[in-house]
Amino acid sequence: MFFLVALSGDPLADLRESSAPEAPKLMEARIAAMHLNEPIPVRYLSWLAGIFQGELGVNKAGTTVSSLLSAAMESTLKLVVVATVLGAVIGITIGIISALRQYSTFDHGITFAAFVCFSLPIFWVATLLKQYVAIEFNDWLRDPFIPLPVILAVAVFAGLVWSSIYNGDRKGKLIAAGIGFAVTAVILFTLSATRWFADPGLGFPFILVVGLATAAGVTALIAGVEHLQPMYAALGAAGVGALLYYPLQPMLVSPSFLTLLGLFVVAGLVSAAIGWQLGGLLRRQAIPLAVFSGLFVAAMMFMDRLLEAWDGYARALKGRPVATIGSETPNFMGNFWQTTLDSGMHLLLPTLALILVGLAGHSRYSRASMLEVMNQDYVRTARAKGLPERTVVIKHAFRNGMIPITTILALDFAGVFSGAVITEAVFGWKGMGALFSQALREVDPMPVMGFFLITGTSIVVWNMLADIAYAYLDPRIRLS
Incomplete structure:
Protein backbone atom coordinates (compact mmCIF):
# COMPACT_ATOMS: atom_id res chain seq x y z
CA MET A 1 0.00 0.00 0.00
CA PHE A 2 2.86 2.38 0.76
CA PHE A 3 4.38 1.79 -2.69
CA LEU A 4 1.02 2.13 -4.47
CA VAL A 5 0.18 5.43 -2.78
CA ALA A 6 3.68 6.83 -3.25
CA LEU A 7 3.59 6.01 -6.98
CA SER A 8 0.02 7.22 -7.56
CA GLY A 9 0.88 10.88 -8.19
CA ASP A 10 2.99 13.89 -7.34
CA PRO A 11 2.61 15.16 -3.73
CA LEU A 12 4.18 18.47 -4.84
CA ALA A 13 1.74 19.12 -7.71
CA ASP A 14 -0.14 21.90 -5.93
CA LEU A 15 3.07 23.77 -5.08
CA ARG A 16 4.51 23.37 -8.60
CA GLU A 17 1.41 25.09 -10.01
CA SER A 18 1.47 27.85 -7.39
CA SER A 19 2.79 31.31 -8.29
CA ALA A 20 3.16 32.42 -4.67
CA PRO A 21 6.61 33.75 -3.71
CA GLU A 22 6.94 31.34 -0.79
CA ALA A 23 6.17 28.27 -2.95
CA PRO A 24 9.85 27.17 -3.29
CA LYS A 25 10.36 27.30 0.47
CA LEU A 26 7.16 25.39 1.08
CA MET A 27 8.27 22.80 -1.46
CA GLU A 28 11.60 22.33 0.29
CA ALA A 29 9.83 21.98 3.66
CA ARG A 30 7.44 19.36 2.29
CA ILE A 31 10.27 17.40 0.67
CA ALA A 32 12.06 17.34 4.00
CA ALA A 33 8.93 16.40 6.00
CA MET A 34 7.91 13.59 3.62
CA HIS A 35 11.51 12.48 2.86
CA LEU A 36 10.81 12.76 -0.86
CA ASN A 37 14.54 12.97 -1.58
CA GLU A 38 14.90 9.34 -0.46
CA PRO A 39 13.96 6.20 -2.44
CA ILE A 40 10.53 4.74 -1.70
CA PRO A 41 11.92 1.54 -0.07
CA VAL A 42 14.03 3.63 2.30
CA ARG A 43 11.02 5.80 3.18
CA TYR A 44 8.96 2.70 3.87
CA LEU A 45 11.62 1.17 6.13
CA SER A 46 11.88 4.45 8.02
CA TRP A 47 8.11 4.43 8.58
CA LEU A 48 8.26 0.78 9.67
CA ALA A 49 11.01 1.54 12.16
CA GLY A 50 9.01 4.45 13.53
CA ILE A 51 6.05 2.18 14.32
CA PHE A 52 8.10 0.25 16.88
CA GLN A 53 8.99 3.56 18.51
CA GLY A 54 5.36 4.66 18.67
CA GLU A 55 5.62 7.16 15.81
CA LEU A 56 3.34 7.05 12.77
CA GLY A 57 4.97 9.92 10.91
CA VAL A 58 3.46 13.18 9.67
CA ASN A 59 1.25 14.07 6.74
CA LYS A 60 2.22 16.43 3.93
CA ALA A 61 1.10 19.45 6.01
CA GLY A 62 3.42 18.48 8.87
CA THR A 63 0.65 17.30 11.25
CA THR A 64 1.35 14.09 13.14
CA VAL A 65 -0.65 11.11 11.89
CA SER A 66 -1.37 10.10 15.50
CA SER A 67 -3.35 13.29 16.13
CA LEU A 68 -5.17 12.91 12.80
CA LEU A 69 -6.15 9.33 13.60
CA SER A 70 -7.29 10.27 17.10
CA ALA A 71 -9.70 12.95 15.84
CA ALA A 72 -10.91 10.81 12.92
CA MET A 73 -11.53 7.73 15.10
CA GLU A 74 -13.55 9.76 17.60
CA SER A 75 -15.81 11.05 14.83
CA THR A 76 -16.10 7.65 13.13
CA LEU A 77 -16.87 5.73 16.32
CA LYS A 78 -19.58 8.24 17.17
CA LEU A 79 -21.16 7.69 13.75
CA VAL A 80 -20.68 4.02 12.94
CA VAL A 81 -20.90 2.25 16.32
CA VAL A 82 -24.52 3.29 16.93
CA ALA A 83 -25.53 2.31 13.40
CA THR A 84 -23.72 -1.03 13.62
CA VAL A 85 -25.23 -2.00 16.98
CA LEU A 86 -28.78 -0.95 16.05
CA GLY A 87 -28.53 -2.56 12.61
CA ALA A 88 -27.32 -5.83 14.13
CA VAL A 89 -29.95 -5.96 16.89
CA ILE A 90 -32.87 -5.03 14.62
CA GLY A 91 -31.68 -7.19 11.73
CA ILE A 92 -31.10 -10.30 13.85
CA THR A 93 -34.47 -9.90 15.58
CA ILE A 94 -36.31 -9.53 12.28
CA GLY A 95 -34.42 -12.48 10.79
CA ILE A 96 -35.30 -14.77 13.70
CA ILE A 97 -38.99 -13.81 13.57
CA SER A 98 -38.96 -14.31 9.82
CA ALA A 99 -37.45 -17.81 10.24
CA LEU A 100 -40.07 -18.75 12.84
CA ARG A 101 -42.78 -17.55 10.42
CA GLN A 102 -41.26 -19.20 7.33
CA TYR A 103 -43.25 -18.66 4.11
CA SER A 104 -45.80 -16.50 5.91
CA THR A 105 -46.91 -13.08 4.68
CA PHE A 106 -44.50 -11.50 7.16
CA ASP A 107 -41.61 -13.63 5.85
CA HIS A 108 -42.33 -12.74 2.22
CA GLY A 109 -42.64 -9.05 3.09
CA ILE A 110 -39.36 -9.02 5.03
CA THR A 111 -37.62 -10.91 2.21
CA PHE A 112 -38.82 -8.37 -0.35
CA ALA A 113 -37.87 -5.41 1.85
CA ALA A 114 -34.44 -6.93 2.57
CA PHE A 115 -33.59 -7.31 -1.11
CA VAL A 116 -34.80 -3.78 -1.82
CA CYS A 117 -32.66 -2.32 0.97
CA PHE A 118 -29.68 -4.44 -0.06
CA SER A 119 -29.92 -3.08 -3.60
CA LEU A 120 -30.10 0.61 -2.65
CA PRO A 121 -26.96 2.70 -3.23
CA ILE A 122 -25.96 4.42 -0.01
CA PHE A 123 -25.55 7.84 -1.62
CA TRP A 124 -29.09 7.64 -3.05
CA VAL A 125 -30.53 6.61 0.32
CA ALA A 126 -28.67 9.50 1.94
CA THR A 127 -30.11 11.96 -0.58
CA LEU A 128 -33.66 10.73 0.02
CA LEU A 129 -33.20 10.99 3.78
CA LYS A 130 -31.94 14.55 3.45
CA GLN A 131 -34.94 15.52 1.36
CA TYR A 132 -37.77 13.80 3.23
CA VAL A 133 -36.52 13.22 6.80
CA ALA A 134 -34.71 16.56 7.12
CA ILE A 135 -35.85 19.29 4.73
CA GLU A 136 -39.54 18.41 4.37
CA PHE A 137 -39.84 17.17 7.96
CA ASN A 138 -38.43 20.47 9.22
CA ASP A 139 -41.02 22.29 7.11
CA TRP A 140 -43.78 20.06 8.50
CA LEU A 141 -42.72 20.81 12.10
CA ARG A 142 -43.94 24.40 11.69
CA ASP A 143 -47.48 23.00 11.81
CA PRO A 144 -47.23 19.31 12.89
CA ARG A 195 -49.34 18.89 18.65
CA TRP A 196 -46.94 16.50 20.38
CA PHE A 197 -44.23 16.89 17.75
CA ALA A 198 -43.98 20.64 18.44
CA ASP A 199 -43.16 20.07 22.13
CA PRO A 200 -42.59 16.34 22.71
CA GLY A 201 -42.14 14.44 25.96
CA LEU A 202 -42.89 11.10 27.61
CA GLY A 203 -43.95 11.81 31.19
CA PHE A 204 -44.35 9.60 34.26
CA PRO A 205 -47.52 7.68 33.20
CA PHE A 206 -45.99 6.63 29.86
CA ILE A 207 -42.70 5.57 31.46
CA LEU A 208 -44.51 3.56 34.16
CA VAL A 209 -46.87 1.75 31.79
CA VAL A 210 -44.33 1.06 29.03
CA GLY A 211 -41.66 0.06 31.55
CA LEU A 212 -43.92 -2.48 33.27
CA ALA A 213 -45.24 -3.80 29.94
CA THR A 214 -41.73 -4.23 28.52
CA ALA A 215 -40.50 -5.96 31.68
CA ALA A 216 -43.47 -8.35 31.60
CA GLY A 217 -43.15 -9.05 27.88
CA VAL A 218 -39.40 -9.70 27.86
CA THR A 219 -39.65 -11.88 30.97
CA ALA A 220 -42.50 -13.92 29.50
CA LEU A 221 -40.50 -14.41 26.31
CA ILE A 222 -37.22 -15.43 27.95
CA ALA A 223 -38.18 -17.03 31.27
CA GLY A 224 -41.82 -17.91 30.65
CA VAL A 225 -44.69 -17.62 33.12
CA GLU A 226 -44.43 -21.06 34.72
CA HIS A 227 -42.39 -19.61 37.61
CA LEU A 228 -43.24 -16.08 38.70
CA GLN A 229 -40.08 -15.10 40.61
CA PRO A 230 -38.31 -13.66 37.52
CA MET A 231 -41.52 -11.80 36.60
CA TYR A 232 -41.74 -10.29 40.08
CA ALA A 233 -38.10 -9.24 39.92
CA ALA A 234 -38.42 -7.59 36.50
CA LEU A 235 -41.66 -5.80 37.41
CA GLY A 236 -40.19 -4.70 40.74
CA ALA A 237 -37.09 -3.20 39.11
CA ALA A 238 -39.20 -1.41 36.47
CA GLY A 239 -41.65 -0.13 39.08
CA VAL A 240 -38.95 1.16 41.44
CA GLY A 241 -37.19 2.90 38.56
CA ALA A 242 -40.39 4.59 37.40
CA LEU A 243 -41.31 5.71 40.94
CA LEU A 244 -37.97 7.55 41.13
CA TYR A 245 -39.02 9.75 38.20
CA TYR A 246 -39.94 12.79 40.31
CA PRO A 247 -37.26 12.46 43.04
CA LEU A 248 -34.51 12.39 40.38
CA GLN A 249 -35.71 15.47 38.48
CA PRO A 250 -33.51 17.98 40.40
CA MET A 251 -30.40 15.95 39.55
CA LEU A 252 -31.33 15.89 35.85
CA VAL A 253 -31.78 19.63 35.35
CA SER A 254 -28.18 20.22 34.27
CA PRO A 255 -26.16 17.03 34.80
CA SER A 256 -22.74 16.04 33.58
CA PHE A 257 -21.84 12.91 31.67
CA LEU A 258 -20.26 11.39 34.78
CA THR A 259 -23.43 12.08 36.77
CA LEU A 260 -25.57 10.23 34.24
CA LEU A 261 -23.07 7.37 34.03
CA GLY A 262 -23.14 7.08 37.82
CA LEU A 263 -26.96 7.04 37.84
CA PHE A 264 -27.01 4.25 35.24
CA VAL A 265 -24.53 2.23 37.31
CA VAL A 266 -26.61 2.72 40.45
CA ALA A 267 -29.74 1.72 38.52
CA GLY A 268 -28.05 -1.49 37.41
CA LEU A 269 -26.86 -2.33 40.94
CA VAL A 270 -30.24 -1.60 42.55
CA SER A 271 -32.00 -3.67 39.89
CA ALA A 272 -29.58 -6.55 40.47
CA ALA A 273 -30.30 -6.36 44.20
CA ILE A 274 -34.05 -6.48 43.52
CA GLY A 275 -33.52 -9.49 41.26
CA TRP A 276 -31.47 -11.24 43.93
CA GLN A 277 -34.08 -10.51 46.60
CA LEU A 278 -37.17 -11.47 44.59
CA GLY A 279 -35.64 -14.15 42.37
CA GLY A 280 -35.64 -16.93 44.96
CA LEU A 281 -34.26 -20.14 43.52
CA LEU A 282 -34.34 -18.65 39.99
CA ARG A 283 -31.91 -15.80 40.68
CA ARG A 284 -29.76 -16.63 37.67
CA GLN A 285 -32.72 -15.76 35.45
CA ALA A 286 -34.20 -13.03 37.63
CA ILE A 287 -31.12 -10.82 38.06
CA PRO A 288 -30.39 -10.22 34.32
CA LEU A 289 -34.09 -9.59 33.64
CA ALA A 290 -34.32 -7.15 36.55
CA VAL A 291 -31.19 -5.32 35.40
CA PHE A 292 -32.57 -5.05 31.87
CA SER A 293 -35.89 -3.70 33.15
CA GLY A 294 -34.26 -1.14 35.42
CA LEU A 295 -31.87 0.11 32.74
CA PHE A 296 -34.71 0.27 30.20
CA VAL A 297 -36.69 2.56 32.50
CA ALA A 298 -33.54 4.65 33.11
CA ALA A 299 -33.08 4.98 29.34
CA MET A 300 -36.69 6.17 28.96
CA MET A 301 -36.12 8.80 31.65
CA PHE A 302 -33.03 9.96 29.76
CA MET A 303 -35.06 10.16 26.55
CA ASP A 304 -37.78 12.10 28.38
CA ARG A 305 -35.30 14.79 29.40
CA LEU A 306 -33.95 14.99 25.86
CA LEU A 307 -37.43 15.48 24.46
CA GLU A 308 -38.14 18.23 26.99
CA ALA A 309 -35.18 20.15 25.54
CA TRP A 310 -36.59 19.83 22.00
CA ASP A 311 -38.61 23.04 21.94
CA GLY A 312 -35.72 25.25 23.06
CA TYR A 313 -33.31 23.52 20.71
CA ALA A 314 -35.67 23.90 17.73
CA ARG A 315 -36.16 27.60 18.49
CA ALA A 316 -32.39 28.12 18.70
CA LEU A 317 -32.04 26.58 15.21
CA LYS A 318 -34.94 28.64 13.80
CA GLY A 319 -37.23 25.66 13.41
CA ARG A 320 -34.74 23.44 11.53
CA PRO A 321 -33.73 20.87 14.20
CA VAL A 322 -33.00 17.89 11.91
CA ALA A 323 -29.49 18.42 10.56
CA THR A 324 -28.33 17.45 7.07
CA ILE A 325 -24.54 17.83 7.27
CA GLY A 326 -21.68 17.82 9.76
CA SER A 327 -21.32 16.35 13.24
CA GLU A 328 -22.42 19.45 15.19
CA THR A 329 -23.96 22.87 14.72
CA PRO A 330 -21.21 25.50 14.43
CA ASN A 331 -21.06 27.94 17.36
CA PHE A 332 -24.11 26.39 19.03
CA MET A 333 -24.20 27.07 22.76
CA GLY A 334 -26.75 25.34 24.96
CA ASN A 335 -27.16 23.32 28.13
CA PHE A 336 -26.21 19.65 28.46
CA TRP A 337 -29.49 18.35 27.06
CA GLN A 338 -29.53 20.72 24.09
CA THR A 339 -25.94 19.92 23.08
CA THR A 340 -26.67 16.19 23.45
CA LEU A 341 -29.77 16.63 21.31
CA ASP A 342 -27.68 18.51 18.75
CA SER A 343 -25.26 15.58 18.50
CA GLY A 344 -28.19 13.18 18.18
CA MET A 345 -29.82 15.16 15.38
CA HIS A 346 -26.57 15.19 13.41
CA LEU A 347 -26.28 11.43 13.92
CA LEU A 348 -29.86 10.71 12.86
CA LEU A 349 -29.64 10.73 9.05
CA PRO A 350 -26.28 8.95 8.56
CA THR A 351 -27.28 6.35 11.16
CA LEU A 352 -30.58 5.69 9.37
CA ALA A 353 -28.76 5.38 6.05
CA LEU A 354 -26.27 2.84 7.41
CA ILE A 355 -28.99 0.87 9.21
CA LEU A 356 -31.21 0.59 6.13
CA VAL A 357 -28.37 -0.67 3.94
CA GLY A 358 -26.90 -3.02 6.57
CA LEU A 359 -30.22 -4.32 7.87
CA ALA A 360 -30.75 -6.61 4.90
CA GLY A 361 -27.57 -8.61 5.38
CA HIS A 362 -28.14 -9.20 9.10
CA SER A 363 -31.75 -10.26 8.64
CA ARG A 364 -30.97 -12.68 5.79
CA TYR A 365 -28.00 -14.29 7.57
CA SER A 366 -29.91 -14.70 10.84
CA ARG A 367 -32.94 -16.13 9.01
CA ALA A 368 -30.87 -18.69 7.12
CA SER A 369 -28.94 -19.66 10.27
CA MET A 370 -32.09 -20.13 12.36
CA LEU A 371 -33.80 -22.19 9.63
CA GLU A 372 -30.80 -24.51 9.49
CA VAL A 373 -30.73 -24.93 13.27
CA MET A 374 -34.50 -25.43 13.60
CA ASN A 375 -34.24 -28.51 11.36
CA GLN A 376 -31.57 -30.20 13.48
CA ASP A 377 -32.24 -33.45 15.36
CA TYR A 378 -31.74 -31.97 18.84
CA VAL A 379 -34.44 -29.36 18.17
CA ARG A 380 -36.90 -32.05 17.10
CA THR A 381 -35.94 -34.03 20.22
CA ALA A 382 -36.59 -31.02 22.44
CA ARG A 383 -40.04 -30.63 20.90
CA ALA A 384 -40.71 -34.35 21.24
CA LYS A 385 -39.94 -34.09 24.97
CA GLY A 386 -42.85 -31.65 25.25
CA LEU A 387 -40.83 -28.50 25.93
CA PRO A 388 -42.63 -25.21 25.20
CA GLU A 389 -41.83 -23.62 21.86
CA ARG A 390 -40.33 -20.60 23.67
CA THR A 391 -37.85 -22.86 25.46
CA VAL A 392 -36.98 -24.69 22.24
CA VAL A 393 -36.26 -21.46 20.39
CA ILE A 394 -34.53 -19.43 23.11
CA LYS A 395 -32.50 -22.11 24.91
CA HIS A 396 -31.83 -24.71 22.20
CA ALA A 397 -31.91 -23.06 18.78
CA PHE A 398 -30.92 -19.44 19.36
CA ARG A 399 -27.41 -20.00 20.77
CA ASN A 400 -26.34 -22.37 17.99
CA GLY A 401 -27.99 -20.14 15.41
CA MET A 402 -25.84 -17.26 16.60
CA ILE A 403 -22.54 -18.95 15.70
CA PRO A 404 -22.53 -17.95 11.99
CA ILE A 405 -23.93 -14.53 12.91
CA THR A 406 -21.02 -14.01 15.33
CA THR A 407 -18.60 -14.16 12.41
CA ILE A 408 -20.58 -11.52 10.50
CA LEU A 409 -20.84 -9.29 13.57
CA ALA A 410 -17.11 -9.55 14.20
CA LEU A 411 -16.36 -8.35 10.67
CA ASP A 412 -18.94 -5.55 11.03
CA PHE A 413 -17.42 -4.25 14.26
CA ALA A 414 -13.94 -4.57 12.81
CA GLY A 415 -15.10 -2.51 9.86
CA VAL A 416 -16.28 0.21 12.23
CA PHE A 417 -12.72 1.49 12.49
CA SER A 418 -12.43 1.87 8.73
CA GLY A 419 -15.32 4.32 8.73
CA ALA A 420 -17.97 4.77 6.07
CA VAL A 421 -16.30 6.56 3.18
CA ILE A 422 -19.38 7.37 1.08
CA THR A 423 -21.65 8.14 4.04
CA GLU A 424 -19.07 10.44 5.59
CA ALA A 425 -18.64 12.26 2.29
CA VAL A 426 -22.39 12.76 1.77
CA PHE A 427 -23.06 13.96 5.31
CA GLY A 428 -19.84 15.93 5.78
CA TRP A 429 -18.32 13.86 8.62
CA LYS A 430 -14.57 14.12 9.15
CA GLY A 431 -13.91 10.52 10.16
CA MET A 432 -11.63 7.66 9.14
CA GLY A 433 -13.21 7.38 5.72
CA ALA A 434 -12.66 11.07 4.98
CA LEU A 435 -9.07 10.84 6.26
CA PHE A 436 -8.37 7.87 4.00
CA SER A 437 -9.90 9.35 0.84
CA GLN A 438 -8.23 12.75 1.38
CA ALA A 439 -4.83 11.11 1.86
CA LEU A 440 -5.29 9.14 -1.37
CA ARG A 441 -6.19 12.29 -3.32
CA GLU A 442 -3.20 14.17 -1.94
CA VAL A 443 -0.73 11.29 -2.51
CA ASP A 444 0.09 11.19 1.19
CA PRO A 445 1.24 7.69 2.25
CA MET A 446 1.57 8.25 6.01
CA PRO A 447 -2.15 8.75 6.85
CA VAL A 448 -3.05 5.85 4.52
CA MET A 449 -0.63 3.55 6.35
CA GLY A 450 -1.97 4.70 9.71
CA PHE A 451 -5.49 3.96 8.46
CA PHE A 452 -4.56 0.41 7.42
CA LEU A 453 -2.63 -0.18 10.63
CA ILE A 454 -5.71 0.64 12.72
CA THR A 455 -8.22 -1.26 10.55
CA GLY A 456 -5.95 -4.30 10.14
CA THR A 457 -5.40 -4.54 13.87
CA SER A 458 -9.13 -4.25 14.56
CA ILE A 459 -9.89 -7.08 12.11
CA VAL A 460 -7.38 -9.39 13.82
CA VAL A 461 -8.67 -8.52 17.32
CA TRP A 462 -12.36 -8.91 16.46
CA ASN A 463 -11.78 -12.24 14.71
CA MET A 464 -10.01 -13.44 17.83
CA LEU A 465 -12.99 -12.31 19.94
CA ALA A 466 -15.31 -14.19 17.57
CA ASP A 467 -13.29 -17.38 18.07
CA ILE A 468 -13.62 -16.97 21.85
CA ALA A 469 -17.36 -16.34 21.53
CA TYR A 470 -17.77 -19.63 19.62
CA ALA A 471 -16.70 -21.59 22.69
CA TYR A 472 -19.28 -19.77 24.82
CA LEU A 473 -22.12 -20.31 22.36
CA ASP A 474 -21.35 -23.97 21.69
CA PRO A 475 -19.77 -26.02 24.53
CA ARG A 476 -18.56 -28.59 21.99
CA ILE A 477 -16.05 -26.02 20.67
CA ARG A 478 -12.83 -25.76 22.66
CA LEU A 479 -10.23 -23.02 22.33
CA SER A 480 -7.45 -25.63 22.56
Missing part, protein backbone atom coordinates in the same frame (compact mmCIF):
# COMPACT_ATOMS: atom_id res chain seq x y z
CA PHE A 145 -50.72 18.25 11.84
CA ILE A 146 -51.17 14.69 10.51
CA PRO A 147 -53.86 14.51 7.79
CA LEU A 148 -56.58 11.90 8.23
CA PRO A 149 -55.67 9.97 5.00
CA VAL A 150 -52.10 9.61 6.29
CA ILE A 151 -53.36 8.34 9.66
CA LEU A 152 -55.59 5.78 7.95
CA ALA A 153 -52.85 4.64 5.57
CA VAL A 154 -50.30 4.15 8.35
CA ALA A 155 -52.91 2.41 10.53
CA VAL A 156 -53.81 -0.01 7.71
CA PHE A 157 -50.14 -0.79 7.18
CA ALA A 158 -49.65 -1.38 10.92
CA GLY A 159 -52.66 -3.69 10.96
CA LEU A 160 -51.25 -5.72 8.08
CA VAL A 161 -47.89 -6.01 9.86
CA TRP A 162 -49.45 -7.27 13.10
CA SER A 163 -51.65 -9.66 11.14
CA SER A 164 -48.61 -11.10 9.36
CA ILE A 165 -46.69 -11.49 12.64
CA TYR A 166 -49.56 -13.31 14.38
CA ASN A 167 -49.21 -17.07 13.96
CA GLY A 168 -52.72 -18.45 14.10
CA ASP A 169 -55.98 -18.96 12.26
CA ARG A 170 -57.72 -16.42 10.02
CA LYS A 171 -59.95 -15.15 12.82
CA GLY A 172 -56.94 -14.43 15.02
CA LYS A 173 -55.20 -12.63 12.16
CA LEU A 174 -58.27 -10.43 11.63
CA ILE A 175 -58.38 -9.60 15.33
CA ALA A 176 -54.64 -8.76 15.35
CA ALA A 177 -55.10 -6.57 12.27
CA GLY A 178 -58.03 -4.76 13.87
CA ILE A 179 -56.18 -4.15 17.12
CA GLY A 180 -53.09 -2.93 15.28
CA PHE A 181 -55.18 -0.62 13.11
CA ALA A 182 -57.16 0.83 16.04
CA VAL A 183 -54.18 1.36 18.35
CA THR A 184 -52.07 3.00 15.62
CA ALA A 185 -54.92 5.27 14.50
CA VAL A 186 -55.65 6.40 18.08
CA ILE A 187 -51.97 7.10 18.78
CA LEU A 188 -51.44 9.12 15.59
CA PHE A 189 -54.69 11.07 16.05
CA THR A 190 -53.73 11.91 19.65
CA LEU A 191 -50.22 13.02 18.65
CA SER A 192 -51.67 15.22 15.93
CA ALA A 193 -54.44 16.74 18.09
CA THR A 194 -52.07 17.55 20.97
